[in-house]
Amino acid sequence: MIHKNKIHNxxxxxxxxGVGGGLVIIxxxxxxxxxxxxxxxxxxxxxxxxNNIDEIKAADKVIFPGVGEASSAMKMxxxxxxxxxxxxxxxxxxxxxxxxxxxxxxxxxxxxxxxGIFDVDVKKFSNAVKVPQMGWNVIYNLESELxxxxxxxxxxxxxxxxxxxxxxxxxxxxxxxxxxxxALKKGNFYGVQFHPEKSSKSGEQILKNFLNI
Numbered sequence: 001m002i003h004k005n006k007i008h009n010x011x012x013x014x015x016x017x018g019v020g021g022g023l024v025i026i027x028x029x030x031x032x033x034x035x036x037x038x039x040x041x042x043x044x045x046x047x048x049x050x051n052n053i054d055e056i057k058a059a060d061k062v063i064f065p066g067v068g069e070a071s072s073a074m075k076m077x078x079x080x081x082x083x084x085x086x087x088x089x090x091x092x093x094x095x096x097x098x099x100x101x102x103x104x105x106x107x108x109x110x111x112x113x114x115x116g117i118f119d120v121d122v123k124k125f126s127n128a129v130k131v132p133q134m135g136w137n138v139i140y141n142l143e144s145e146l147x148x149x150x151x152x153x154x155x156x157x158x159x160x161x162x163x164x165x166x167x168x169x170x171x172x173x174x175x176x177x178x179x180x181x182x183a184l185k186k187g188n189f190y191g192v193q194f195h196p197e198k199s200s201k202s203g204e205q206i207l208k209n210f211l212n213i
Contacts, residue, residue, distance in 0.1 A: 023047040023211070024059035026086075029076045030098060031067025039197035039207060053085050061211065062089060066098025070122070070162070071110025073098055087115050092213045093189050100184060100191030101162060109162050118184045118191065120167040129177040132161040139182050139194065143171040146183065146190055148209050154202045156182070156194035163193065 023040060025033055027049040040047040047063065048055070056062060064086060066073050077083040086093070086103075095103045104114045107122035114122070125131045138153040156174075163180035166173065172183035174193070184191040190210065196203035 022059060023061045023063070024056050025049050025063040025065060026056060026082065026099075027051050028073070028080055028082055030073040031065065033065045033067075035195075036063060036065055036096065036197045039204065043204065043208060043211070045211065051080055051082065053081060056082075056085065057089065059091060061091060061213075062093045064093055064095040064099040064103070066096065066100075066102060068098060069110060070098060070101060070107040070112040070114075074102060074110075074112050074114070077102070077115075083115060087117050090188060092210065094210050095189070095191035096197075097160060097193060097195060100193055101164060103184070103189065103191050104164055107162060117189050118164070118167070118169050118186055120164050120169060120181065120184070122162050122164050124162050125177055132159055133176045134159045137174050137176060137194075139172040139174055141170070141173040144183075144185050144190070145213055146171065146185070146192075146206060146209050149205050150202055155199070156192075156196070156203060157198040157200075158182075158194045160193060164191075 023045055025036055025047050028051050037047050101107055101122045102114050103117040104120050104122050105116050106114050108124045136155045137158055139156050140152045166179055166181050169184045169186050170181035171185045173179050174182035182193045196206045
């Protein structure tokens, strides 16, 4: 679905400005992304849902969401040409859940080759723990401006069966069977495994921080 009309809300954070391309959520068919749009609406920001390449390139900030299966999601990106576009984006980009995983080198889910933005692979939790991990867990070893105002071992909401391994690009860690990277950063690209839009006030703060980057 392509939405070409941008709505700039006067209540947007001043650093975000409400000018230029605004905030675009990439809508490529991977899961229900309305909850992310509603989360920004609560912050006074009208995010545009779009799979239009020109609109995404022109955005001030980009959200790359995803709920579903990795190989199917990557196929949808390839069909729309977004697999070539996303790694070239120069503005701040935030991948959420499957979106973050697709930004990695590869995923064991469907033996999927990722976008290669983050130099790390995505693995499946073993049968020693309940899969998927579903519910609240803590994040720690926090780095980056994305976590301004967030305390160590803050609870975030997660739903996932696969995880990004700890790596040099990790900016947050979570422990579920093993320690894994629950957030990643490389240049203008950020990724979070948890769902900030479902993580109460702390998740809301992370979305605010992203708008202010």
